[in-house]
């Protein structure tokens with residue numbers, strides 16, 4: 001009998017096509033919202049395989065109820081919504097979709113940096129409000145990026161592309177802080193490893209590309225912002241919970257830092273009344289890092305490939321908890 005795959009949201013059709021062609025029985029949840037926990041559990045009980053999204057909370061209680069699942073293939077590079085330790089306890093492989101969205105996400109970080117440095121979102125809003133009256137020699141000036149220092153927190157695939165863009169376009173010096181050093185980026189980009197305090201102290205643009213973990217949760221808080229330059233811009237395209245939003249608002253209001261560009265917020269969606277949206281040197285986007293046709297198609301393809309490859313060869317293409325494959 002065919003294995004049953006539950007896809008928890010409508011995603012690019014290539015995933016369903018590939019899975020069906022490989023002999024899987026595919027059910028795609030048709031709602032235009034994330035499934036509730038009850039809906040997810042109810043549907044997952046009938047499936048062998050889950051193709052999940054970041055909006056599905058797969059915690060320990062979920063895996064206790066659905067320990068029959070044979071593999072979870074996530075349509076995202078991030079997997080902070082999944083209790084991987086619990087999945088591992090039940091020997092369930094968890095897969096994600098790295099690489100295919102790196103260019104798209106780095107583009108958003110790069111675009112936010114330029115937008116914030118020239119207050120572009122703010123100026124656009126001024127025109128919409130009918131407030132473009134005349135040439136202003138001294139008002140709302142931005143700053144130039146040439147020769148500035150880019151600090152990357154989490155120099156992996158996406159961070160490296162962001163660094164490449166900044167070096168190529170503006171000759172920026174690249175410093176970074178990671179759990180483990182990245183020798184490839186050090187050789188190819190001349191990226192210099194620094195401790196966390198130096199990263200805070202020396203970055204003109206500080207761009208966050210790390211995963212959300214217990215160690216990174218709330219790391220960019222009042223104390224961290226206080227160590228940054230008053231002229232610095234904070235960019236976050238990873239997960240909103242890596243920064244403390246109330247502390248960020250305060251740091252911007254007090255002039256502790258100069259600006260911020262966010263593709264991720266905490267919570268998501270951000271309320272329309274959030275004070276960040278009124279600040280001249282802030283740009284906020286609704287978590288669109290991977291929102292290109294190319295990236296989303298690549299994510300769907302890789303999510304399907306992980307499942308197909310697991311059943312055909314015993315090994316998914318990109319697995320997060322490889323220890324489950326050890327017999």
Ligand code: DGY
Nearest residue numbers: 054075076077078290
């Ligand atoms: C990811 O892939 O992790 C993006 O944030 C989209 O969820």
